[in-house]
Amino acid sequence: MEKKRVVHYINNFFAGIGGEEKADIPPESRPGRIGPGMALAEVLGDKYEVVGTVICGDSYFGENIEVAQEKLLSMIGDFKPDAFVAGPAFNAGRYGVACGTIARAVEQKFSIPVITGMYEENPGVDMFKKDLYIIRTGNSAADMRVAMPKIGALLKRMMEGEEILSPEAEGYIPRGIRVNYFADQNGAARGVEMLVKKMAGEAYVTEYPMPVFDRVDPQPAVKNIKKARIAVVTSGGIVPQGNPDRIESSSATKYGIYSIEGMDMMSPNDFMTIHGGYDRAFVTENPNLVVPLDALRQLEREGEIGELVNYFVTTTGTGTSIGNAKGFGEQFSKKLVEDKVDAVILTST
Amino acid sequence: MKLELGKIKIKDVQFGDVTKVEGNVLYVNAKEIETLVLEDERLISAKVELAKPGESVRIAPVKDVIEPRVKVSGNGGIFPGVISKVQEVGNGRTHALVGANVITCGKIVGFQEGIIDMSGPAAKYCPFCSTYNVCIVIEPAEGLDTHDYEAAGRLAGLKAAARIGEAGRNITPDEVMSYETKPLQEQIKQYPNLPKVGYIHMLQSQGLLHDTYYYGVDAKVMLPTVMYPTEMMDGAIVSGNCVAPCDKVTTFHHLNNPVVEELYKRHGKDLNFVGVILTNENVFLADKERSSDMVAKLAEYMGLDGVLITEEGYGNPDTDLMMNCKKVSQKGIKVVLITDEFPGRDGKSQSLADAVDEADALVSCGNGNVIINFPPMDRVIGTLDYVETMIGGYEGSLKPDGSIEAELQIIIASTIANGYNCLAARGY
Structure with missing residues (x-):
């Protein structure tokens, strides 16, 4: 051999x-x-x-x-x-x-x-x-x-x-990867056992040490909002009708960038939500609740904001891993910078 | 409050002319159940199908799973405030058809309903692969609003379970369990030297299609309250939600709460189980703050030494879980959390959406993002039409031969965050 x-x-x-x-x-x-x-x-x-x-x-x-x-x-x-x-x-x-x-x-x-x-x-x-x-x-x-x-x-x-x-x-250094297994006892029995030990001041081992999140510091305020180019980014799952890119209802692995050029509002004929984490009924009727195009167009007309870029960026927030979310942000923020966007309105649900 | 729970062990289910239990076999008159369900004009079709352990059967999209029970003596009836009149329950005697379940399924309401496989490699993740299931496939009237469809589906299952539960009324149970919790002061005196333990039970209440009912009250308009554990065993809490399937605390799980069961097992031995604090998981920050304040206040008021906290759902309710943990800990009460994990398909991201330093004792109910392969099944109860848009599914999930590749979270109650299952995750 x-x-x-x-x-x-x-x-x-x-x-x-x-x-x-x-x-x-x-x-x-x-x-x-x-x-x-x-x-x-x-x-x-x-x-x-x-x-x-x-x-x-x-x-x-x-x-x-x-x-x-x-x-x-x-x-x-x-x-x-x-x-x-x-x-x-x-x-x-x-x-x-x-x-x-x-x-x-x-x-x-x-x-x-x-x-x-x-x-x-x-x-x-x-x-x-x-x-x-x-x-x-x-x-x-x-x-x-x-x-x-x-x-x-x-x-x-x-x-x-x-x-x-x-x-x-x-003998390897823990990689921080969470892997499933079947324990000998169910979670409730293990939980009660852990509580009895904790109350008695005895040693116990948590099954998941608390994670650390990287917090993003707020950026300085926009200097002149009346001249600013604004973009909307949402984790509320608003997509064109039919969900052309098949973004998942939960645990998203992708995001989409869709045009709002020439639109005065988000029409329910054009857009839907595929988010699996909230009651969709109201947003299905009125997608502006999540991507507030109607209000932003009005502000644009009144000169309260400079202008709106002609697209929005969207994904599903529910269950989406931080790893994926970070990856999305790193990718689309390059486009936002290239398109000279000064400020972003993030809407969540 | 003392409840005797008579367990009638069901070892097979068959269709019959009369709905009855005989020799540990449940016979179901399908016509009777279908007629009962169709009393609700919001539903235009109902079909009863049976699913048994080991069969090549896939059930989807599953809405709720309900163990048939009947109140034999004591106040009130099963599912008070929903099916029976509102009256306090949890006392007297109740019979349960253990090993049998009613499962509602049919066209999806949202994206949140899930799958149950009765055999094959995915079966081991779901407690209902090993029960004898009376499945009711429902179809909504055309144009029915989703909220009405959810309500109709929920009531159909509960009505059917209560009707089938009647079959156990006059049967001698195979086993009788006795559960008792006394009024607080008496309960504390009964075991004065044991630590006083409570259970903080968080009910999903993020809004329509994510609701739970306590004596018929929608949990999102409820303030945290205290209950006797035995009330749950008579159906005081019913599921009205369609959270991610893996996380769904079905009505079966409210009747058979694993934390309550475990605390009773050790009651009088190494702890004194004094009661349950019921709370919600609302979406507004003000509600979260108010409810968690009240939970901590009630825990302190009851003089608790330790609590277990469970949640339903993931992401947003992780915030409620952490607020409860922090505020209860700050009262000097020891806390253990039970929850499941969503670290992404590669298992490398943070498992929870929120964290506090006080959460130093946590039990894992597994990683719901793991990808699982489901082989084709000979028979589908319901429909596979929605697999790719259900939570856990994605483009390409459903293969032409009927096999499925999807995240574990598509399976009903697979990582349920109340500790019912043995599935857990650990760091590699």
Whole structure:
């Protein structure tokens, strides 16, 4: 049976090229294994082969991310990899960021299992833990003989398509991904048990630590609203009749941009709502309740606002993940900026 | 207040000339049920179909699930203020046809109705795959307003369940459970050394198609109040809502509230279950502030040491959940929350729409955004026409062979946020 091909990424230091004075070396590729790759090969065993090692100086990578990444991806591709290991980087910050960056790029480009390892305080952890399996390591290379067997073991399971177990079982840093399972007792029984412990002052473990939200600071007031170009953005699910882009009623994965050019109001003949989280009856009759085009046109005529752009941006807010919502905002705000929009009215429901 | 609940275990359901229970088999006269439902002129068609565990059957779009019960002795009747006259319930004796359910389905009202599979890989997420179901497929009169259609559908199910429940009146139950909660002061004295525990029960009340009724009162015009837990077992609370299907607290779940059940199990052992605080989940901020203030005040007034709080729905009501948690905690009362999670299909986003530091003890009822594959079924009760626009469905969800790919939240009560199921989520 042909051995599965593993490619390994390390920095100048672990390649034995040199320390800080060699941190500016550009990417290079070598056949076979080097330095920590020896330990990796040992843990992987006979069915897998570390076929190549790619190396880059930490400073070079940090200062030339795009060039370095492109060059490294090309070198990695030449080895026809089945899997990819970066590091481990322990507590080396620049190295951690490089390992995370290249590992994620390899996964995106080649769709193969990738893995890295870091100390929990390495800045690369927060940047990449949601995207990658990062084995939890000690804070220095002295931990290599403990870390590498964990990396090897998890990589093999990934390559064999086995179910990846919990962070504790596999030794990776929790990725913050919520995965379903069937507990032994129902939620009510677990809840009562947790309450009894909490009241008694005994230790208990919450099943979901509270999330952190990034709050957006309010922007300064619009200087001259009478000259301002205004756009409406809504999470109220208003779409053209028939919902041409098939935006979901809940947990939206897309948004739409629709024309209001030449319209004085939102006619129920032209627009509908597909939002699954509120009583739609009133809005079905009068979509202006959510996209207040009637009032805005009047303000436009009276000169109270400069002008309204000729479209609105819309999605369904109910159940839509923050990840998706953030993605939508990042995309359409570019268009708003390009179209010289000064201010946006966000309507929710 | 003391209720004896006689459980008649139903092990099969069949059509018959008379609606009756005999040898643990429920016989249903379909004509009788259809005639009863069609007394409401807002409905033009009603068809009874049976669905049993293990059958290749898919039921959709499901509106409500109701366990048939009958009041045998004590005040009032089942579903007071809705089907029976308004009269206090929760005392005396009630019989339940355990293992049988009435399920209302048919053309959707909104987007919020869901799916039940009686077998296959999706069945394990739904408690009703293992019950003997009397499904009533209804059809509204043409041009019927959605609110009227919702009301007609809701009443059809409750009426049918009450009628079928009558079949259990004179049957000797297989098991009789006894539940008792005394007036507050007496209840506290009964177990003076045990911590006093309450249950804060949040009812969905975001507006039409998201409503719940307590003795016939719409929860959104109700102020928080205190109730005996046994009132629920006689149907004092009924579901009128169509929140996301996975989250729907069906009328079955109001009759069989899992938190009430668990608290009674440990009542007198390691806690003293003194009562239920009922509150709502309104959409206006002023209502949220007022209701959560009153919840905290009632909890303090009752002298509680600890509470469990459950919610119905996700997103907007997460705010009510967190306000209740914060304000009750600030009274020095220990709080545990039970809810479900919506972190997106990749599981990477925040699971809740709101958070407070006080929410340090939470039980998860699972991630509703996970994508599930439903194989085709031999028989569909209702229709699959709306799958792609139902909550949890999306473009391309329904395949030509009748199989479905959709988020778990399309399944009725799959991640219900009151702790009825064993499904949970954990961090990976």
